Amino acid sequence: MALEEFQAAPRVIQTIDALRLFVTQQRQLGKRLGLVPTMGALHAGHLSLVKKSNEECDVTIVTIFVNPTQFAPHEDLDKYPRTLTQDLKLLAELHVSAVFVPSVEQIYPEDFSTFVDPPSVALPMEGQSRPDHFRGVATVVLKLFNLAQADVAYFGQKDYQQCLVIQRMVKDLGLPIAIEICPIVREPDGLAMSSRNRYLSSEERTQALAISRAIEGARQMVDAGEVDCSRLQCMMRSVMEQAGITRIEYACVAHPETLSQLDAIEDAAIALIAAHVGKTRLIDNCVLK
């Protein structure tokens, strides 16, 4: 990988020292900095975050780092898609100022041992399925925030619980950064954009559509007046099972701030799904009210 080819636009930064220098210069110039943390394998969802940052900030820093501490040993760290050449092309088209592409050793040197114990909203759902996931997420996001010293950071609603964990961490620890959550970007047929969609075979791709259909079905039922969450959950499971999805981790209706599961919809609710299609784990969600 010849990173040097891309030094013109965007500027590719590979070390913490170089990032600090860039950030210090930009801050001295009085620039408003936007941060878009990613694991690469960029798709239209990521690019929507970059566009939003470009609109609102003088300088956009995108980070591309496949963070090992948020993967469990049995998960897909090794096969997670890495498409840096293509990613840099896409970011160049959007005139991104800088892309931070650190090595694992830059972020986690050998003697690294400080972690963030994430807020309690990390415990249900993804926290049940992936017990140390948010500890890894919160730690790397905090470190990226500290290094980039941005005014605002952009995250996608596709990872809804992750957004809550980060918002909560920022509030609890008094971090001097604003968090903006951007809407889920979907394929024309409804499938939520995800770097992991690349794993899907053609047959699985069709099967995966049942996830967004289930989410959309819940939204329509609530629009039509349904308030009973067990009926909504049954419907979501049924839609997925009929499509042949058998490994459903959760398909639930919860309070959008606390993620506590609801019996009946009152003032606010969100539907969230995690399910396996073949060997690929996918998530989706939709605010119902």
Add this chain to the structure above:
Amino acid sequence: MALEEFQAAPRVIQTIDALRLFVTQQRQLGKRLGLVPTMGALHAGHLSLVKKSNEECDVTIVTIFVNPTQFAPHEDLDKYPRTLTQDLKLLAELHVSAVFVPSVEQIYPEDFSTFVDPPSVALPMEGQSRPDHFRGVATVVLKLFNLAQADVAYFGQKDYQQCLVIQRMVKDLGLPIAIEICPIVREPDGLAMSSRNRYLSSEERTQALAISRAIEGARQMVDAGEVDCSRLQCMMRSVMEQAGITRIEYACVAHPETLSQLDAIEDAAIALIAAHVGKTRLIDNCVLK
């Protein structure tokens, strides 16, 4: 407590919002900010940190917050000395710019749940005696760093392991702040300054002197060529026991960066003691080499 009496100098700040406003103003003016985090009950050790910050920075912010999360349930949180009026007088004499005196609710609102899991250097010694102590310390220090956005923070070497934990946390998490460790300030007879010295009766005050005598004895033995750490440890225990100190938590010689215990002194070593004098737990240390 009429805080208003002291609004002139130093400025007393009681809320996070007011602190952020002050910090933003100072940063916009291009001021270099120094931070001195304390639990109040200020003594000459604290004041040496303030003086150092005054020398090196344009603006010194002192925080006074008795942090509940670093005390175990059986410890002295409730009786920890609180001497705010006197503290503010001392800080006024040093022309401190601002004193942040938050309530517990400001730092830990009801739904607070994000913590720092401190680096591995937190595990021995104090970590054995006070298992959740450094989790509380790291969390509150990180929050104060985020709120004050200082260029440099000052800590006293008396809390040697705490200094290591904070330095390590800053490095691991990429915090944009420099840490300066200032020497232990001692009473004329050698006792290390501590807010907890106020707890000592006259008799205990005399007994407590054996701690600094033990530490100083180790230093002298090493200066005279001693390299066997078990002999140093025996001597330190013996000095304290002869003075009637029976509850010694540790009296050891360790590597000054890792705190791993040493058998023999090679390139670098520190002696550390924690012991109870009456009901008062005291600590002390000295770099031997």
